[in-house]
Amino acid sequence: MSLLQKERDVITRNEYADNFDFDEIEDFIRNANKEMFISHHFKKRDRLLVQPRGGFPTYKKMFELYEEFMKADIDVLPLTIDSNTRLNDYAMAQKMLTLSEENEMDMLNGYPLVNHGYRTTRKMMTHFNKPVSLRHGTPDARLLVETALASGIFEIEGGPITYMLPYSKNFPLDKAFLYWKYVDKVCALYSTLNEPINRESFGPLTATLVPPCIVIVIQLIEMLLSIEEGVKSFSVSFSQNGSMMQDIVTSHVLKKLAREYADMFSGSDAIINLVYHQWMGAFPRDKNLSDSLINTNTVIAAMVRADKIIIKTRDEAFGIPTMQCNAQSVANTKYTLRTLKGLPVVHDAEEEENLELEVRAIMDAVFNDPADTLWRKVFNTIKNGLIDVPFSPHIINHNEVITIRDESGNIRIIEKGKLPLPDRCFAYEKSKVNLPESKTEVINKIIHDIGAML
Numbered sequence: 001m002s003l004l005q006k007e008r009d010v011i012t013r014n015e016y017a018d019n020f021d022f023d024e025i026e027d028f029i030r031n032a033n034k035e036m037f038i039s040h041h042f043k044k045r046d047r048l049l050v051q052p053r054g055g056f057p058t059y060k061k062m063f064e065l066y067e068e069f070m071k072a073d074i075d076v077l078p079l080t081i082d083s084n085t086r087l088n089d090y091a092m093a094q095k096m097l098t099l100s101e102e103n104e105m106d107m108l109n110g111y112p113l114v115n116h117g118y119r120t121t122r123k124m125m126t127h128f129n130k131p132v133s134l135r136h137g138t139p140d141a142r143l144l145v146e147t148a149l150a151s152g153i154f155e156i157e158g159g160p161i162t163y164m165l166p167y168s169k170n171f172p173l174d175k176a177f178l179y180w181k182y183v184d185k186v187c188a189l190y191s192t193l194n195e196p197i198n199r200e201s202f203g204p205l206t207a208t209l210v211p212p213c214i215v216i217v218i219q220l221i222e223m224l225l226s227i228e229e230g231v232k233s234f235s236v237s238f239s240q241n242g243s244m245m246q247d248i249v250t251s252h253v254l255k256k257l258a259r260e261y262a263d264m265f266s267g268s269d270a271i272i273n274l275v276y277h278q279w280m281g282a283f284p285r286d287k288n289l290s291d292s293l294i295n296t297n298t299v300i301a302a303m304v305r306a307d308k309i310i311i312k313t314r315d316e317a318f319g320i321p322t323m324q325c326n327a328q329s330v331a332n333t334k335y336t337l338r339t340l341k342g343l344p345v346v347h348d349a350e351e352e353e354n355l356e357l358e359v360r361a362i363m364d365a366v367f368n369d370p371a372d373t374l375w376r377k378v379f380n381t382i383k384n385g386l387i388d389v390p391f392s393p394h395i396i397n398h399n400e401v402i403t404i405r406d407e408s409g410n411i412r413i414i415e416k417g418k419l420p421l422p423d424r425c426f427a428y429e430k431s432k433v434n435l436p437e438s439k440t441e442v443i444n445k446i447i448h449d450i451g452a453m454l
Helices: 003-012 022-030 038-044 059-071 090-103 118-128 142-151 173-191 212-228 244-264 287-303 323-339 349-368 374-383 423-431 439-450
Strands: 049-051 077-080 132-135 155-157 198-200 233-239 271-277 308-310 402-405 411-415
Touching: 003 142, 003 173, 022 142, 038 049, 038 198, 038 271, 049 323, 059 077, 059 118, 059 323, 118 142, 132 142, 142 155, 142 173, 173 212, 173 374, 212 233, 212 244, 212 349, 212 374, 233 244, 244 271, 244 287, 244 349, 271 287, 287 308, 287 323, 349 374, 349 423, 402 439, 411 423
Parallel strands: 049 308, 077 132, 132 155, 155 198, 198 233, 233 271, 271 308
Antiparallel strands: 402 411
16 A cells, blocks of 8 residues: 555544545546546637636535526536635534534535535535536645545645635644645546546735735746646636736736746646636625626636636625625626627736746746755745745745835835845836835825725
8 A cells, every 4th residue: 555545544534524435436536527627628628617606504505506506607616615624623614514404504604525525515516517616725635635536526726835825824834735745646646537637726815915926936836836746737827916917917927937837847748727816805895896897807817818717796895695696797707708709919028028037036046945845945935035925924924025006006016025036127116116205105005005996
């Protein structure tokens, strides 16, 4: 028995999980309908795929949500996991699930997949026969991902950086790297049985004035870490940042460098796709404005030639949206996409050159770290502040990088902390901004820029 299988046997032996039958699971995945694999749909490339968010605690409500999405002609179904499961607190998840079922009241903010178990959940997945994306925010997702794959969920979002720095304060980053290494290994293993399991990074990060160079660097790193374990289908992603032109520039540089670095690191046979998130910051309370924002996001997704768009709803400012509201947003987004034909490919050579130089400089700093493995190099780079995510709650993040918007809405770096940006790039960033004279005015402008869509 391999060391990996020994580890899998230990991880899946949990009182709140199903008894895992790995031979039966392999047989299921080997014979699963290809329509359940998003990598299969990416390969066909016949349209931009639309995916909402959504998750309810009980099987019954989750099933009803999927029925609503199917009426809206959904492309990719979501499975959003509850916050107790995200913290590996399966006992509390079980307690809240039981209360939800007994009282017909949602006591969890998502679907407790481990507690439902893969045998039960697989019935729902095979019934709808659609690709499903697992969305969770878990630093240690080993048992959750084993359960998801056994259930027929063949896209796994997240990574050691993107599910740590935006969500966690104290969870050890080095452990997260090792836990996600396990996830990638298992995804790669099952990818040999049928269509590839798709791994997707979470590009929005804190969704708060994160400069494109940081977003792209982290996407490239998580892609390379997955490829290193044998993953053959990977999605890089980013979210609307408030400037259509900067999003277009970001998409060009991200796609170009993702392919280049994948090829450089023995990933020439890996399929790389682009995912675009609708606005992830605070939404306006005026629902008509929310509709306008969502429509603008959809146009940008078409402009950047994304392979998938992950959507929001007009009720975003008011908490968890209803399943009907979610389905309506799917239908509206698909309608908008049908009206967008023949959009031009737009470039800004100066911005693209500057952004590419910034990304290459940070990637060089990662590779030049003396550690013996890629994940250790990345760990040291973050610990030393050479990668620094604005507004991250995690104690290891330096939070020294300060950003602000220019007059065109582009996010500009005005304090680079320890980011190894070339002098000419940093000078370019600062030249685009007319900063107020006092620190108080600067702070007020940053606060204003965070709420740019309100």
